[in-house]
Amino acid sequence: xxxxxxxxxxxxxxxxxxxxxxxxxxxxxxxxxxxxxxxxxxxxxxxxxxxxxxxxxxxxxxxxxxxxxxxxxxxxxxxxxxxxxxxxxxxxxxxxxxxxxxxxxxxxxxxxxxxxxxxxxxxxxxxxxxxxxxxxxxxxxxxxxxxxxxxxxxxxxxxxxxxxxxxxxxxxxxxxxxxxxxxxxxxxxxxxxxxxxxxxxxxxxxxxxxxxxxxxxxxxxxxxxxxxxxxxxxxxxxxxxxxxxxxxxxxxxxxxxxxxxxxxxxxxxxxxxxxxxxxxxxxxxxxxxxxxxx
Amino acid sequence: xxxxxxxxxxxxxxxxxxxxxxxxxxxxxxxxxxxxxxxxxxxxxxxxxxxxxxxxxxxxxxxxxxxxxxxxxxxxxxxxxxxxxxxxxxxxxxxxxxxxxxxxxxxxxxxxxxxxxxxxxxxxxxxxxxxxxxxxxxxxxxxxxxxxxxxxxxxxxxxxxxxxxxxxxxxxxxxxxxxxxxxxxxxxxxxxxxxxxxxxxxxxxxxxxxxxxxxxxxxxxxxxxxxxxxxxxxxxxxxxxxxxxxxxxxxxxxxxxxxxxxxxxxxxxxxxxxxxxxxxxxxxxxxxxxxxxxxxxxxxxxxxxxxxxxxxxxxxxxxxxxxxxxxxxxxxxxxxxxxxxxxxxxxxxxxxxx
Amino acid sequence: xxxxxxxxxxxxxxxxxxxxxxxxxxxxxxxxxxxxxxxxxxxxxxxxxxxxxxxxxxxxxxxxxxxxxxxxxxxxxxxxxxxxxxxxxxxxxxxxxxxxxxxxxxxxxxxxxxxxxxxxxxxxxxxxxxxxxxxxxxxxxxxxxxxxxxxxxxxxxxxxxxxxxxxxxxxxxxxxxxxxxxxxxxxxxxxxxxxxxxxxxxxxxxxxxxxxxxxxxxxxxxxxxxxxxxxxxxxxxxxxxxxxxxxxxxxxxxxxxxxxxxxxxxxxxxxxxxxxxxxxxxxxxxxxxxxxxxxxxxxxxxxxxxxxxxxxxxxxxx
Numbered sequence: 012x013x014x015x016x017x018x019x020x021x022x023x024x025x026x027x028x029x030x031x032x033x034x035x036x037x038x039x040x041x042x043x044x045x046x047x048x049x050x051x052x053x054x055x056x057x058x059x060x061x062x063x064x065x066x067x068x069x070x071x072x073x074x075x076x077x078x079x080x081x082x083x084x085x086x087x088x089x090x091x092x093x094x095x096x097x098x099x100x101x102x103x104x105x106x107x108x109x110x111x112x113x114x115x116x117x118x119x120x121x122x123x124x125x126x127x128x129x130x131x132x133x134x135x136x137x138x139x140x141x142x143x144x145x146x147x148x149x150x151x152x153x154x155x156x157x158x159x160x161x162x163x164x165x166x167x168x169x170x171x172x173x174x175x176x177x178x179x180x181x182x183x184x185x186x187x188x189x190x191x192x193x194x195x196x197x198x199x200x201x202x203x204x205x206x207x208x209x210x211x212x213x214x215x216x217x218x219x220x221x222x223x224x225x226x227x228x229x230x231x232x233x234x235x236x237x238x239x240x241x242x243x244x245x246x247x248x249x250x251x252x253x254x255x256x257x258x259x260x261x262x263x264x265x266x267x268x269x270x271x272x273x274x275x276x277x278x279x280x281x282x283x284x285x286x287x288x289x290x291x292x293x294x295x296x297x298x299x300x301x302x303x304x305x
Numbered sequence: 306x307x308x309x310x311x312x313x314x315x316x317x318x319x320x321x322x323x324x325x326x327x328x329x330x331x332x333x334x335x336x337x338x339x340x341x342x343x344x345x346x347x348x349x350x351x352x353x354x355x356x357x358x359x360x361x362x363x364x365x366x367x368x369x370x371x372x373x374x375x376x377x378x379x380x381x382x383x384x385x386x387x388x389x390x391x392x393x394x395x396x397x398x399x400x401x402x403x404x405x406x407x408x409x410x411x412x413x414x415x416x417x418x419x420x421x422x423x424x425x426x427x428x429x430x431x432x433x434x435x436x437x438x439x440x441x442x443x444x445x446x447x448x449x450x451x452x453x454x455x456x457x458x459x460x461x462x463x464x465x466x467x468x469x470x471x472x473x474x475x476x477x478x479x480x481x482x483x484x485x486x487x488x489x490x491x492x493x494x495x496x497x498x499x500x501x502x503x504x505x506x507x508x509x510x511x512x513x514x515x516x517x518x519x520x521x522x523x524x525x526x527x528x529x530x531x532x533x534x535x536x537x538x539x540x541x542x543x544x545x546x547x548x549x550x551x552x553x554x555x556x557x558x559x560x561x562x563x564x565x566x567x568x569x570x571x572x573x574x575x576x577x578x579x580x581x582x583x584x585x586x587x588x589x590x591x592x593x594x595x596x597x598x599x600x601x602x603x604x605x606x607x608x609x610x611x612x613x614x615x616x617x618x619x620x621x622x623x624x625x626x627x628x629x630x631x632x633x634x635x636x637x638x639x640x641x642x643x644x645x646x647x648x649x650x651x652x653x654x655x656x657x658x659x
Numbered sequence: 660x661x662x663x664x665x666x667x668x669x670x671x672x673x674x675x676x677x678x679x680x681x682x683x684x685x686x687x688x689x690x691x692x693x694x695x696x697x698x699x700x701x702x703x704x705x706x707x708x709x710x711x712x713x714x715x716x717x718x719x720x721x722x723x724x725x726x727x728x729x730x731x732x733x734x735x736x737x738x739x740x741x742x743x744x745x746x747x748x749x750x751x752x753x754x755x756x757x758x759x760x761x762x763x764x765x766x767x768x769x770x771x772x773x774x775x776x777x778x779x780x781x782x783x784x785x786x787x788x789x790x791x792x793x794x795x796x797x798x799x800x801x802x803x804x805x806x807x808x809x810x811x812x813x814x815x816x817x818x819x820x821x822x823x824x825x826x827x828x829x830x831x832x833x834x835x836x837x838x839x840x841x842x843x844x845x846x847x848x849x850x851x852x853x854x855x856x857x858x859x860x861x862x863x864x865x866x867x868x869x870x871x872x873x874x875x876x877x878x879x880x881x882x883x884x885x886x887x888x889x890x891x892x893x894x895x896x897x898x899x900x901x902x903x904x905x906x907x908x909x910x911x912x913x914x915x916x917x918x919x920x921x922x923x924x925x926x927x928x929x930x931x932x933x934x935x936x937x938x939x940x941x942x943x944x945x946x947x948x949x950x951x952x953x954x955x956x957x958x959x960x961x962x963x964x965x966x967x968x969x970x971x972x973x974x975x976x977x
Contacts, residue, residue, distance in 0.1 A: 041794075041798075140675055140676070140679065141679065143676050143679070144676055144679030144680055144682075144683060145683075147676055147679075147680050147951045147954060147955045148680070148683075148909075148947070148950070148951045148954065149908075149909035149910065149911075149912040149913045149950060149951075149954050150909065150910075150913055151912075151913030151914075151916055151917075152912060152913060152916070152931060152947055152950045152951065152954075155916070155931050155932065155935050155943075155947070156684070156687055156931075156935075156943065156947045157687075157690075158935060159687065159691075159934070159935040159938065159940070159943045160687050160688070160690035160691045161690065161692075162692075162698075232801070232802070236804050239804055239806075240804060240805070240806060240917055243804075243806045243917070244806075244916070244917065244920060244932055245936065246932070246935055246936065256804075256806070259806060259807060259810060263810045263813075263921075266810065266813065266814045266818060267814075267818050270814065273807075273810055274811075277804065277807035277810065277811070280804050280807065281802050281803055281804070281807070284801075284802040284804075285798060285799075285802040288798055288801055288802055289798060361879055363875055363878060363879055387884075388883075390881075391878075391881045391882065391883055392881070394881070395878065395879055395880060395881035396879065396880035396881030396882075397881055400879065400880070401876075401879040403872055403875065403876060403879075405872060408871060408872035408873060409872055409873055409876045410873055410876070411873045411877070411891050411895065412873075412895070412969065412971055413894055413895055413898070413968060413969050413970070414891070422880075422882070422886075422890070423880045423881070423882075426880065426881050426882060426886075427881060458970045458971070460970070460971050460974060471876070474876075474880065475879075475880075
């Protein structure tokens with residue numbers, strides 16, 4: 012869908028264009044709201060140790076399953092640990108994993124997609140058939156399959172995200188490369204004898220950046236959800252690392268008596284996901300004005 | 306004197322955007338006679354396409370008729386309800402053909418279905434009869450082996466053939482008026498001539514008047530009987546086609562003619578007039594052409610209202626050059642007199658316009 | 660190209676994908692660091708037991724031989740032995756497939772009957788209250804983790820109001836009413852996501868279609884707005900929605916893992932998870948293979964439906 016953006020003759024984007032882009036993006040209030048959410052979460056994640064009032068692993072048997080109060084903003088869990096502090100540290104875990112996984116998928120997928128799309132022919136066929144194979148698995152099923160082999164762990168989840176999201180980036184990058192391949196500026200670079208890798212990474216990649224950024228943003232939302240889901244299912248982040256998903260697993264047994272135990276971690280997962288989704292939608296509208304989504 | 310097929314009086318169309326109101330069509334009056342091909346020419350953005358859409362009330366949501374009337378038979382199209390328009394007028398009495406045949410047809414249905422749907426919408430006929438009529442319509446517009454092609458999808462036709470299909474649909478219920486909005490712009494030059502021939506042929510062999518909207522004076526010369534020239538939302542001149550070419554009345558018409566090359570070829574852009582067309586959000590005072598006009602004759606050109614309609618050699622022209630009060634050198638007496646205009650309808654409120 | 664030719668072509672192209680999927684699933688076991696047998700049995704397993712399992716899995720043969728053995732088994736429905744269930748994998752999966760099928764079909768039914776009308780109404784009334792409401796549902800739907808909404812639904816409708824059972828499953832053949840009662844909350848949980856995606860697509864696709872020139876031409880032909888909407892715009896705008904539903908199916912199967920786990924429904928999703936947690940590799944392989952097949956078949960199916968509805972698609976790919 013979001014594959015057509017303006018292609019320019021040169022690789023750089025001049026400033027006025029950037030400003031125009033920023034203006035049109037900022038007009039989308041929902042997306043700006045999303046950006047605000049993400050920036051806040053980003054700050055919280057970076058400064059979790061400074062912000063958190065308690066050490067996330069410290070158990071306090073005098074304060075078991077206490078409701079939200081000034082002392083414990085989000086209440087405490089069954090071991091008397093401060094849920095607010097655990098949520099902050101949980102963000103660190105989930106953000107690290109998602110960032111790593113999405114970046115890995117971006118690098119792998121974009122390289123595959125650009126190469127396949129630019130070279131075409133046999134390379135394209137082979138690469139895209141491999142991508143088709145990965146796409147044949149529902150993403151969580153693929154993740155579970157890989158985890159069954161790798162064993163459940165934080166780094167396992169990161170790797171799994173990286174593999175599972177590679178096909179999406181490959182497809183987006185390929186379709187951009189295929190259309191850019193026919194552009195005049197690429198043709199003239201070829202005539203001038205620029206090397207293939209230079210054309211692909213210095214010239215085609217910057218022009219395909221719009222749809223790729225949209226994909227990154229939306230995959231970030233998915234990545235956070237998947238990471239939390241895997242932890243919830245018990246095959247993701249393992250104790251003692253704090254994890255939002257696992258807090259929900261533990262908390263759901265106390266729903267009737269201590270709602271805060273699962274509700275706050277659940278909401279905490281939603282916030283960055285909403286943020287990335289609205290930013291992604293906003294960027295897509297801005298890059299691709301044909302879509303009348305507003 | 307028979308009454309004209311279509312009679313537009315003082316038509317005004319306003320688009321409302323977030324920040325502005327734009328009069329895209331301003332006080333436009335003209336008649337289309339029975340069996341004539343009436344051309345409307347002008348540069349892009351002059352309001353000619355808006356005018357065309359307005360007749361069938363196909364304006365976008367932000368556009369509305371803010372004055373005037375559109376008489377067809379006993380109806381005033383400007384005042385009719387949507388339901389009545391759909392039942393009595395659209396596709397039945399007046400049809401329209403758009404610029405791009407590639408996007409005018411629903412891609413997921415066969416052309417047969419789209420033809421039959423139109424016929425059954427308006428005529429009380431059986432499916433078999435509608436099918437027969439559909440085949441006849443395709444034959445009429447020169448589609449070879451129409452029976453076989455009825456079950457083809459739009460994408461299986463070439464651009465020119467597709468436009469023929471669109472015209473066939475438009476003509477399938479024998480309308481009295483066909484509005485063709487730049488029907489040849491999206492086509493190859495060789496195909497353009499064929500489509501124009503087809504329009505002439507339809508006009509000659511059916512009882513169908515045609516309004517042809519175009520930016521191309523070459524097209525006008527080829528097929529039109531009379532021409533209206535639009536500039537910045539105003540119809541500045543209405544003349545028989547030979548008058549337009551031999552003795553244009555309005556300075557804009559003259560400049561427009563001068564801007565096409567001598568070698569009579571289809572040219573798609575007219576660029577030589579000095580200055581640029583005005584921004585309709587803030588139209589110039591007086592005559593809207595005065596900032597670019599080489600024949601400004603009076604203060605009224607710059608400060609007055611839009612000139613009224615004056616009559617000269619079978620033409621109607623909106624220019625102070627033809628007003629003895631403003632242009633002392635003018636020697637005729639061209640003031641429009643209500644009764645004089647060909648096929649003029651009674652419209653008592655015209656006196657207010659002064 | 661005739662439609663049946665296109666179908667044949669797509670079926671042929673499907674073969675290499677299936678081959679790739681089978682190779683991937685087969686190779687999964689060999690991705691396990693060390694011996695899969697040790698991984699399955701734990702480090703305290705006796706040497707003989709490890710050897711026995713390795714023999715059973717044919718792990719000492721060269722890889723291609725192992726693959727051929729395994730795949731020829733798959734073709735005749737022999738997916739090996741499950742260690743955690745102590746029985747052949749295929750019949751276990753067959754039972755569970757139908758459980759998941761019911762869940763997925765119910766979800767599709769409910770979500771489409773909500774999302775399609777809502778999307779259309781939102782498109783026809785851009786920037787109205789309905790539109791904003793649908794946008795809200797859309798963003799929430801794709802942002803709420805399935806496990807969270809599931810837990811919240813349990814808290815409200817099962818624990819709080821006691822309208823529906825907290826969890827569990829009753830076969831429809833046993834008691835249809837009880838079966839449906841048990842399916843309400845799982846279906847609702849899955850529906851939330853499905854509604855969001857289909858509705859957003861329906862809305863934007865309808866808006867795009869209504870802006871097309873042929874819609875204007877239909878109006879100029881004298882068609883009533885209702886015939887334009889239901890006779891033309893709906894079919895045109897529904898085509899991209901079908902694609903999305905096909906892709907959405909993958910999320911549904913993913914969601915089924917979570918939902919089946921939360922509500923203790925013995926479906927395919929829960930089986931995969933149990934197999935992974937138990938390191939029951941034959942069961943992992945079998946269930947993953949079945950889920951991938953299911954997903955691919957649905958996607959192929961939607962592609963074929965689309966090409967039937969929109970003949971241009973065949974031309975483009977020809």
